[in-house]
Amino acid sequence: MERSELVELLSPGGLRLLDSLPPYDPAADVVRVVSELRKAGHSPDLVTAVLGQSRLRAKAVPKFGEFAGRMLFTEAGLEQATRLRVAALHAGRFAGASLNRVVDLGCGIGGDAMALAAMDLTVTGVDADEVTASVASYNLAPFENASVLQSAAEDVDLSGFDAAWLDPARRTAGHSNTSRLTRPEDYSPHLDFVFGLSERMPIGVKLGPGHDRDLIPAEAEAQWVSVDGKLVEMGLWFGALARPGIRRSALLLGRTGTNELTAPRDSEDAPVGVLGDYIYEPDGAIIRARLIGDLARSLDARMLSEGIAYLTSRDLQRTPFATAFRVLEMLPVDEKKLRLALQERRIGTLEIKKRGVDVDPATLRTRLKLKGSESATLVLTRAAGQRVALLVERIPPLA
Structure with a gap:
């Protein structure tokens, strides 16, 4: 626009x-x-x-629900905007820490600022782009405790604020047809400014879930957030906004509620074990937070193979943190023999999941020349370092 x-x-x-x-x-x-x-x-x-x-x-409806119908957007602003459900959790951190005057540096279209204002916090949104700041002003107009300032984040006088929220721009400049920035040094504001601000006041920072973990400051609480199985962000929390003793967190928001796994550090992987009757695929937030080992121990499970994010156990343990599959049988790894095995089972619709093997599922599915009325799930991975093809049955998620 x-x-x-x-x-x-x-x-x-x-x-x-x-x-x-x-x-x-x-x-x-x-x-x-x-x-x-x-x-x-x-x-x-x-x-x-x-x-x-x-x-x-x-x-915008998937992110903002019924509120989308009274908001304004830019294409790029909507792309980076926080889902309202997640923004409410961000705002809850500030409210819970009694940080009542918050500056949102890089507010975009104002999604997080709306959630902060709805918590009765006094919030000032800041965006350097004129059009984006105007859109944020419109979206925040219903809140008397919210205002918007057009300015570069680095130029704002922060003396009147208790804390800051930052969502550095991770896309090229513009309102549409933007592309994702791959180098953190190109973010705006720059991460040196962002992390330096944590020495002055409590801050929260939203970054992409694939952000380089080596660039996470040691003093930050890092929280990976998954919504309905989709990994959406990594949040970093500093000062009073960080929870004592927690440096790694995987937060899962689903249709049935909220679940979180926390730890003081990356967890050590569990030992590799023999393939059991069940395998588990951890949620992306668990994998990114490197809490697979803690999850395995909670399930009395083992790693299926070293360095691969599949777990296995003899008995089924239900968990919101992973999708469980019952192992039906082991099929041949050789493609020709695998094709014949699937034909014998009249499998015409096949979901292919893979980890630790160099396979393109779409290409393989075409080469398998599937025919039949049955459907199935095939897991291509490694067990104790050896390639395996597992025909599995998905276990329904916890209700």
Whole structure:
């Protein structure tokens, strides 16, 4: 969204037009819709803006739920925005530590700032980009205890704040068609500034879940967050926002509730054991937090092979931290023999999971020439260092 589109959109007529549109339909005839709006006397910039916002509001529903229908977005801002459910947990840290005046440095479209304000904290959002700051101002308008400042994070006077939240920009500049930055030194604000700020006040920092673990400051609590099985972020917490004795945490948010595994440090892997009747695939947050060993011990399980994130046990132990599979049989690893084995079992639909082996599941699935009415799950991995092909049955998750 360009500045000219935003100006049109923020006019009373622009907002009324946006709110009057029917629910976004990706199958709609866009040319016809544009033509009708232009015939009604609306400018090209306004038509572009309202249709773009209608699409983004629909796209934002998984992150913001019913609130998406009254918010404004930029493409890039929505991409990096925190899910409201996760933002509420961020805000809870500040509220729980009685840190009432919070500055959100790099607030984007204002998702985290909204959650902070909803906790009755006084929050100031800061963003260097004019359009993004304006969008955040609109989204935060319902909160009397929230304001937005257009400024570089490094230029803000922090003397009036108790704590800071930072979500460094990890995409190239712009409002759409941006790309992910792969080098932490290119983030904005720079991580030297971010981590240096922790020496002045309590801070929380949102980073990508794949962030280089060697760059995590020793004094930080690092928490990897998974939502409905999808790894979404790594949060770093400093000072009063970090919990005593916890340096590694895996937080899982699912349809059935919240579960967390914590530790004072990376856990040591469990010993490698003989393949049992069950294998377990830990959630991505467990793997990134390097808590696989602690999970294995809680399940009375062993590593299936050294350095591979599959566990195995003789008896089934239900856990929210891993997906369990019952091992039905071991199939041949040789591709030709494997194809024949699957044909004998009339398997026409095959989910292929793999770890520790150089296989492209999509390519292999094509080469297997699957035919039949049955469906199955195949795990290609290593057991005690040797390649194995396991036909497994997924155990339903905990209700």
